[in-house]
Amino acid sequence: MADGSMRRFRNVIFGCSDNTVRFGCQNTAISGIFGLNKSPDSLSSQFSAMIQSRFSYCLVPFPDAMPRPLVLRFGEDIPLRPRVQTTLFMEVPSRRYMYYRQLLDITVANHRIGFHQGAFSIRGEGEGVS
Incomplete structure (x- = not known):
């Protein structure tokens, strides 16, 4: 949340796997740790109304990926800076x-x-x- 508050969510699925055979979701090929693809079962789709169907993260050079934390942002938490390009x-x-x-x-x-x-x-x- 943009204001730093916390919320509780029910009936949400997410996780990490490399073999999702007969997982019970509409799209059994869930992609990524949080499933950020566009399938109905992905985390971003489950929260699409709340996050205005927006998520953002910054890709850094591979050697820098470990020491620096990567920030994953959703909805209104994404800062709109003057020269941001999409x-x-x-x-x-x-x-x-x-x-x-x-x-x-x-x-x-x-x-x-x-x-x-x-x-x-x-x-x-x-x-x-x-």
Whole structure:
């Protein structure tokens, strides 16, 4: 909560697993520790009305990931700073519960690799490069 207060929630599911066979949810392929995908069973979907369907976290360089705590924010707790930029996700009908971003190319040490246009296009059932 933005004001630091606490709330109690009933009938909420979340957890961590790597094999969710016959889990009893609508979408048995729950994604991530909190299930932040777009399935009806994900934590973000269960709280969508309360969090205005918004969550935010900052990706840091891998070597820095352990020493610095990562902050996961929901709804009104997400600060709106002057130069904040957001990105849109792609819609992939066959994978409607997943988030997809369009990747155009890769840069390593200020050198653009130069993959051909469409190299990272989504194919078939939501797969990428083959």
